[in-house]
Amino acid sequence: MVAAATRQQIVEAADRLFYERGFEATSFADIAGTVGLSRGNFYYHFKTKDELLDAVITHRLLETRSMLDGWEAKAEAPDERILSFINLLIVNQTKIMAHGCPVGTLCGELAKLDHIAKSRAAELFDLFRHWLSRQFSAFGREAEADALAMHILMRSQGVATLAAAYRDEIFVRNEVENMRAWLAAQRPGTPVFPETDSRQHS
Incomplete structure (x- = not known):
């Protein structure tokens, strides 16, 4: 149990540092220092950085699935x-900015x-894409x-990128309101949004 708990601590610390500093810029020493482990104890759990990256992606996939399942359970309407x-x-x-x-x-x-x-990291996007498509x-x-799912994924990524660049809370709130209004306009019987319409006629 102690070894499993320590391994989980390493994965969670690496997950945070990969996000905040980047995968390439984060060293084993950075992660070991955050967890409070010696090099020897660290290597007992992970021999390579790629092995640790795989564990981080697995962790994120599990967390994302759990979050999506929670949304499913909380709300009946898609x-x-x-x-x-x-x-x-x-x-x-705050984190996105x-x-x-x-x-x-x-x-x-x-x-x-x-x-x-x-490609394994892109499975995180796939999770959101397929879940949104089902909704x-x-x-x-x-x-x-699927086109609607990709559209909303694209919009959220664009907002996140510009939020990090400008750190403008008003921009984020306004764009979220725009996305909510866009979603309301997707009820059956409304016109197909322009991106889909242009593809159909190209």
Whole structure:
């Protein structure tokens, strides 16, 4: 039990430091110092940084699934569930303004490094994409569900990127309100949003 608890502490510390400092800029010494472990004890749990990265991604996937399951249990209506996703920009506003989106920043860094784990990290986006697509299908927009899911993912990533660049709380709140209004306009019978319409006629 002690070893499992220590391993979990390492993973959680690495998760935070990878987010705040970046994967490449974070060393084993940084993580060991945060947890309060000697080098020998640290290497007992993780031999390589890539092994630790894999554990961090697994941890994030589990946490994300748990969060999505919680949203499912809390709200019966699919649009209320989608609002939970949109509201993440407010709930995590302070962290996002300081460090960007944890999913976007990790995927972006691993892509630049052409790291072997880049596709695994993208599974975090896949989780959100497929979950959002299911919600839009339940919302009565089955034909456009995946396009709508990708659209809202794109918007949230754009807001997170600019929030980190400008650190403007008013901008974040305004964009969240715009996304809420956009979602309300997606009820069945409303016009398809421009991005989908332009693709259909291209």
